[in-house]
Amino acid sequence: MDEVLTRSRLNRAALARQMLLARQEMTATAAVERLLVMQAQEAKPPYVGLWSRVAGFSADLLRQALHGREVVRATHVRGTLHLLSAADYLAFRAPVQPVLTASAASIAKRLGGPLPEQGELLAAARAILEKGPADFGTIREGLRERFPEVNERALGYAVRMQLPLVMVPTGDPWAFPANADFTLAELWLGEPIAPDESPAPMVLRYLASYGPAGVADMQTWSGLKSLRPVFEELRPRLRVFRDENGRELFDLPDAPRPEAEVEAPARFLPEFDSLVLAYADRGRIVSEEHRPRLVTKNLRVPASFLWDGFVRGTWKAAIRKTSATLVLTPFEPLPGAALAELEEEGRGLLGFLAPGVAKTDVRVDPAG
Structure with a gap:
């Protein structure tokens, strides 16, 4: 019979994975990688999130990682801007593409009309960005000249969702202005996106950062659908638990699962903190x-x-x-x-x- 984890045990497990039981000594890049992603639709919140988790953290540490191209700000899970390590972005961009493609199609439909053929659209966007980084006003203007019959916002959104792009950091206090430039990820990082579209490796990393968790939790966090077969494929490598409502939860065998009595200090989370958004059932937090x-x-x-x-x-x-x-x-x-x-x-x-x-x-x- 599967072991039952109480709400308090799940809480302490989440805090342990998220470095919220005790600040950790590590680099900004290692911390972002430990968290897998940090939601960053605004530039400032990840700095607060890292301050609450990393011992001796200063804003310069994250700025340096961004300028050093060790960490990127890019569209990722749920079609939203996140911070990821460069290595994780290259590895896990392809698995989230179905979410991004569906988002692009939905926006195009809402704004009225089909998009151009994908290859033609992305080739046009590449041609613009190969001349140098550009903000999306500039990108949309170039696309409107090429596709005058299509809604320019739908064009821009489709490119943002389907072409791997990263934001270019500047000298702004939080490294990005409100209207930041974008560039092609492969140019910025000097490597192509890994072609493997299987979400299984990302599921394992999600469990390391947020587990124990159920299939619905991973789907909520990522925006991906129909992940049950992936969890079933991984089941022999995982431990299985139940929550107090009988919901099946999966976890890495050796991941930390502290006792409920472990002391949890006061901590401040920024807007859109990934911990708050990581679960279908947020009862643990x-x-x-x-x-x-x-x-x-x-x-x-x-x-x-x-x-x-x-x-x-x-x-x-x-x-x-x-x-x-x-x-x-x-x-x-x-x-x-x-x-x-x-x-x-x-x-x-x-x-x-x-x-x-x-x-x-x-x-x-x-x-x-």
Whole structure:
């Protein structure tokens, strides 16, 4: 009979994989690779995510990894921008292509009309980008000249989804401006995308970073469908568990699964943190009653904080020239010990976000 893992055991397993039980000594590249992907539809959040996970982390460490082409910012799982190590991007770009292709077709249909033949469209985009990096306004303008009868936004989106591209880092504080340039991944990295489309290796890496997890969890995280046969193929190499609701979970045999009693420190997660988005069943990280608070009506995922391992509220930072304030909004009243721990960790976060600012404050709004 399969061993049952309680909600608290699953929580501690997730935190252990995510370096949230204790900060780890490692490079920015190694940390990004440990997490497999970090959602990065905005440039700043991954820096906060790494600060909460890596001992002695500074923003320069990630900037250097990006400029050194060890880490890339590119469209990946769920058709969203993520950070990945260059090695993982090359290895795992092909397996997510079905998700990206489906997204391109859906957008084209919504915007009215079929796309040009894929080979012709991508060849036109390549010709533009082989002249040098370009932002998507420039790319769309070039595509509109070639395909004037097709909606230019559909053209741009189709290229973004189907042509392996990476964003070009700059000297901006978080390495990318709002309207960053893109370039061909093979030119930036000097290697072609690995042709293997099998998702099995990525499933194993997902379990290392987020397990134990079920088929639906991996599908939610990746956007891929019909992964049951892949898990069945891998079953002999995996351990099988059940959660308290009887749901089947898979894991790597030697992956960490701490006891529920292991202490979990206060931690701050950025907007769109991959941990919050990694599961179909988010019960291991947030209670069901509070889950709606983690996705807003416009599909933003707010920055949140953990206490005793679970998401207990959200946070915002107000940073000015001479002062910085961290405002915590708990989902429910917190004990004094939690507030003291969160304040100490929060002051450290303000030191990271606003170095050199003379006055810092951590404020707790009424729970609600």
